Amino acid sequence: MYSSVDTIWTLLGAVLVFFMQAGFAMVETGFTRAKNAGNIIMKNLMDFSLGSLVYWILGFGLMFGATNGGFIGTPDFFVTGDYSSSIPSAALFIFQTVFCATAATIVSGAMAERTKFISYCIYSILLSAIIYPISGHWIWGGGWLSDLGFHDFAGSTAVHMVGGVSAFIGAKILGPRIGKYTKDGKVRAIPGHSLTLGALGVFILWFAWFGFNGGSTVSATGDDVLVSMASIFVTTNLAAAAAAVTTMIITWVRYKKPDVSMTLNGALGGLVAITAGCDAVSPVGAVLIGIISGFLLVASIEFIDKVLKVDDPVGAVGVHGVCGAAGTILTGVFAIDGGLLYGGGFSFLGVQILGVIAVIAWVAVTMTIVFSIINSTIGLRVSREEELAGLDIVEHGLESSYADFMPLISSEAATTTSTNDTNDTIPVKRVNSNPNAKMTKIVVITKQSKFERLKEALDKIGITGITVTQVLGCGMQKGNTEYYRGAPLETNLLPKVKVEIVVCKIPVSTVIDTVKKALYTGNIGDGKIFVYDVENVVKIRTGEEGYDALQDEAEAPSFA
Structure with a gap:
């Protein structure tokens, strides 16, 4: 017997997580230049579309199929097996599909404005079909990390850190955008074309994150579950708010004015960090995780940009990679049941650290291989001329994503003249x-x-x-x-x-x-x-x- 309440709640969570695709699309578009807006939108559309297909064909089975030694699930092509509990298999499948798409779309922002579209499609397919499902099996599919007691409730590591590490490897191999660094290595700011779009994306993501974290209960029956759901909503919101406020204060002190784009990233960093332990920490713990993630976010974005010289236009590595890892580890500190500060000792914390290191190693190695092969065959980056012209026109034949804001004259209007608009009599001087x-x-x-x-x-x-x-x-x-x-x-x-x-x-x-x-x-x-x-x-x-x-x-x- 299926529970209608559990099923409806899970499907609602899937819808909200799917809506995060719109949020990521707006953040990435707003934080990059207008000449690449159409390309960003196309990538966000296709990583979900391609990812949905390959996750159905192969990825879901590798993630949730019967475990083989705790490292990989048994392939279940086209999801024909029975994975039902109080919800049908189809509900679980669509819920996990939108999570997979989230991991893939994170990479788009870090590699924006200079990546070939066909190359993006290829690595997005491989990430969704193989790389994400295998590490996901370790955590959520009954794998070895799950057996050790690794806790990642909604995916700080399983989803966000996988995307963040992939983004770092890709951006490093790809190289910075033209003009990002001077010859002596000094950083040049390349502002995005619309902070308004970026802010809209952040608010969409914040809203949808309640489905991301809250929906991960995959149940809405029983008093204990309802209390947990309410607590998850509270901790999710508090961490995001605390991270945003912390980031605002830090940038206000450092740059003499509160930085808008960095503060928007701060809210996202808090959301990513609390995702692992949103069900396990108290409201105070959530605020502390948010504050810590705010500090880490600013420091990591500056370090990646200025020291490592890795060009990440939207801050994806700091938001998803660094804050995802930090949030997972901090769960081992602030978890009410077993956390270091609650008398749990170092055992749980050690498992959290081990899990983070293992997933980083897996993703770093596999994505390095993927990006290197693509780079040495069809190429990962567009030419200098194409990058300067913008990927909209080069990759998609799109003159501008904002055509209605440009004066356009049709060829017909330019070559023909209406008799109603002319007079053969020329005024006398x-x-x-x-x-x-x-x-x-x-x-x-x-x-x-x-x-x-x-x-x-x-x-x-x-x-x-x-x-x-x-x-x-x-x-x-x-x-x-x-x-x-x-x-x-x-x-x-x-x-x-x-x-x-x-x-x-x-x-x-x-x-x-x-x-x-x-x-x-x-x-x-x-x-x-x-x-x-x-x-x-x-x-x-x-x-x-x-x-x-x-x-x-x-x-x-x-x-x-």
């Missing part, structure tokens, strides 16, 4: 009624954040005809030093707005004084004003030139 009137072009370059203040000031002196362009640039001072994930930002090109005005009646000095008053703060970045003589102006609709072209029919102020 009119004589300039005031040939001595001086026309002047004023160009203002300033920060984007100051545009509205400038526009309001220009409106007050009668100037509403302006041309605004978003540009990139910098002054001689190179701007103030800012930090992204602990690395100083190159300030050679900063986002600016360029405002262009042509005036005739309104005195140039009035415009300049108005602009200065609106923009002045006394700090670097207030902007500059450029003044040019204008030889002539022609209004296309009427043919008017010079002074007359700057006037409209209502005799508005003289500007265009």
Whole structure:
């Protein structure tokens, strides 16, 4: 007899864990550059799709089939065996499938922006079919680590550390992105194109993590299980919150401002760390695990980036590898039943450490072999030209993932003209009624954040005809030093707005004084004003030139 409550709860957990794919996709897309956004989305889609198939064909049997010496399960091709308990075999299978996909997708972010799509597909298949299931068998399939008493309730090691170690090996073999390090080894920050997307991904992951950890009870019947479920929700949330706050404080102290992307990673690091012992620690223990993971996260991301020179765009190695290992080991310290701080001695802690070391060794060796073979055959990395152009256009023929934000003109519109939009009569050129009137072009370059203040000031002196362009640039001072994930930002090109005005009646000095008053703060970045003589102006609709072209029919102020 199956339990309908247990089955529904397990399936709901599977749905939530599947939703984590969207969270990972948003985090990885937001923390990388726009020219690779489509490639990131495609990889997250395909690692789940390919992983689902190969895990069904081979991986599930290797993970949960009858154990062979405690090291590998008996293959059960296409999952035909009976694995039911209070839930049907199919419910267990789909729940474990989404866990497998999580391990695979972690690798995508660390190797983003320079990996061949076909190579990614190949190693994602091998990870899902063989590497993840075998170490998973040791922990969850009745293998040797399970027999020793190794505790990894929802996968800090089984899922996240496997992904994190794979990500480190892949990123190391792949090499850094072009421009990430100077010739003398100095780190250059390469900011992601959308912290908004990154934050959305983190909130999705935090939400779905309650299914990741809570759903791992695979049961929702009985008072003890219900109490455990509620406790798991509490410890999961507290660890994430504590890690996020800790990371914010650390970056605030180190970088003089709280780092947004690092703090987002901090929340994820706390979630990863508590996953192993979410059922075994108290709320206080969860907070302490979160605090420790916050410190480890910042230190590991900086160490990996600055010392090891491994380019990990999204911090996957620190979040999943380091925090996954730490959380598993800390379970041996803070577990209420058998933890070091609760009189359990070093035995349980020793098993936790042994399990972490064993899985690291397994994944490091096998993934090194996989990546090396791929690299020496079809190649792991795209060419320099392809990387600079962006993987969207090179790998997928996608001009931009944000096409609606670009002015597009169809070939048909460019070569044909509607008779309703044209007039065969060309306006007669009119004589300039005031040939001595001086026309002047004023160009203002300033920060984007100051545009509205400038526009309001220009409106007050009668100037509403302006041309605004978003540009990139910098002054001689190179701007103030800012930090992204602990690395100083190159300030050679900063986002600016360029405002262009042509005036005739309104005195140039009035415009300049108005602009200065609106923009002045006394700090670097207030902007500059450029003044040019204008030889002539022609209004296309009427043919008017010079002074007359700057006037409209209502005799508005003289500007265009």
